[in-house]
Amino acid sequence: MSPIRSASVAALASAVLATTLTGCQFGEEQQDTSPIVIAADLELSGAAAPIGKAYQRALDLKVEQLNSSGALGGRKIELKVKDNRSDASESLRNINDFSNDSHVSAIIMGGCNECAVGAARTIVDKRIPTIALASASGITEPVAERRYVFKLAPNAADSAATLTNELTRRGIRKVAVLNSADTYGQEGLSALRNQFARTGIKLLRAESVRTTDTDVSSQVGALVGRKPDALVVWTPPEQASLAAANAQQAKFTGSLFFDASAAGDLFLGGSARSVERATLVFTQTMVIDDVIATTPAKAARRQWFQDYTARFGSYNGYSSFAADAVQLIADAELRAGGAAGKVDREAVRDVLETSQLDGLSGPIRMTPDNHSGLMPQALTTLVARGGRWRLSG
Structure with missing residues (x-):
């Protein structure tokens, strides 16, 4: 090989290596490692504390599972929880606090119907995506006045x-x-x-x-x-x-x-x-x-049942709704895209509104006309x- 050709090959190899290294470094710099911050307004004291505490246990477990799964890429979920004391006024204060935190992508509310219905207007005014675990239809209806409010509990x-x-x-x-x-x-x-x-x-x-x-x-x-x-x-x-x-x-x-x-x-x-x-x-x-796990969805539900029971000693039926809410928000945040480290609540809302999930609670389908996701066949x-x-x- 001539000295010129050898030098040319060496130069090309160096250029390719430099480009490769630069690309790797660029990719690393662009990878979003910012936390996905989910806020939770729960009934941890007061009349509804038993269900509120079950929700908190479920949120903690689901967040831990997602963070250790690698499914979020370089990101981790950070959970911020406030006790509303089973009181709608306290709940509204929590919603205002969470809304004013620019790092929060979305809110999960507990099972207090009056809390969720009472906060609906503020949620819309603040434009923060919120999934309630309460059941009242007034949480999500009329949909035109509840653009940022969703719910998962049975109708x-x-x-x-x-x-x-x-x-x-x-x-x-x-x-x-x-x-x-x-x-x-x-x-x-x-x-x-x-x-x-x-x-x-x-x-x-x-x-x-x-x-x-x-x-x-x-x-x-x-x-x-x-x-x-x-x-x-x-x-x-x-x-x-x-x-x-x-x-x-x-x-x-x-x-x-x-x-x-x-x-x-x-x-x-x-x-x-x-x-x-x-x-x-x-x-x-x-x-x-009691059910034979004949589908991946049923197998996932059985695994959740076993994981929750192993961690907390007994199963609570409503735990799956809290876990599904975390999954929906995490998926929406990842699909929303946008600049790394910057929360785009509008994009998260848009993704939530068309979400479909074979959830731990059953089939979940959100549409622009229906923000109450749990399907009747669940x-x-x-x-x-x-x-x-x-x-x-």
């Missing part, structure tokens, strides 16, 4: 339809209803009335209780006194347990049905005897250990048997 209309189908299947014709006096409870009663009118089921009587009540005996007594074939309880878990105990004490021999809002821990603990054989409308993930019927919830049938 009252879907829960009422599933529950009524089960009542009809079992030939139950006379029903009494105990509902919570909050937004979701009132919405549930209305949805049940509509379903009953279509199917010929007679509503004998309805009574309401506050979500802070520790005594529901008078309401249950009035309902059981009408001798219904079934008592439908549409309240949070604490009041549902009290209602079941009161119904048993009143010698109620009919069937007991719970809406999804009554869900909580897999194992029923002290309420096991009074709840035995009761029916609950909820997601299959609560009892995924709901099924469970039965209390042997001190825990089981898949019905």
Whole structure:
């Protein structure tokens, strides 16, 4: 090889090496390693603390799993949590604080219906994407006035339809209803009335209780006194347990049905005897250990069930909604693009609005016309048997 050709080859090799190194260094400089900051406004004290703490455990576990998975590239999720004390005014203060933090990509709100409905206007004014884990339809409707607000919990209309189908299947014709006096409870009663009118089921009587009540005996007594074939309880878990105990004490021999809002821990603990054989409308993930994992989605749900149980000793049905909220926000942040280290809330909102996910809770689909993502087919019927919830049938 001539000296000139040899020098040319050497020069070319040096140029290629320099270009390669420069490209690597450029790529490293451009890789976004900024944290994905997700804020959470939860009920960690006050009347709704049991569910709020379950959400916090789920958020911590899901964030840990995503951060260690490598799925976020060079980024990690940073979770900022504030206690709203189960109070809508405190929740609104938290939302304002989170909104004013330019590092926060999105907010997750807990199960407090009044908190989420009350904060909706502020969320829109502040233009911060928010996923609520509460159920009331007023959280996301009307959609034109809730552009930045989404929710994942079961819808009252879907829960009422599933529950009524089960009542009809079992030939139950006379029903009494105990509902919570909050937004979701009132919405549930209305949805049940509509379903009953279509199917010929007679509503004998309805009574309401506050979500802070520790005594529901008078309401249950009035309902059981009408001798219904079934008592439908549409309240949070604490009041549902009290209602079941009161119904048993009143010698109620009919069937007991719970809406999804009554869900909580897999194992029923002290309420096991009074709840035995009761029916609950909820997601299959609560009892995924009863289900053969025939699809990747079911396998993922079973793994979540096992991971949560191994970490915390028992499974809570609502934990999957919190985990799905984290996944949706993380996916939206990654897909939103934009400059490294800069939060683009508008882009995150746009991605959330068209998100589709075979979530841990079930199929989730967001659209510009529907910000309530959990699909009706995610709901099924469970039965209390042997001190825990089981898949019905």
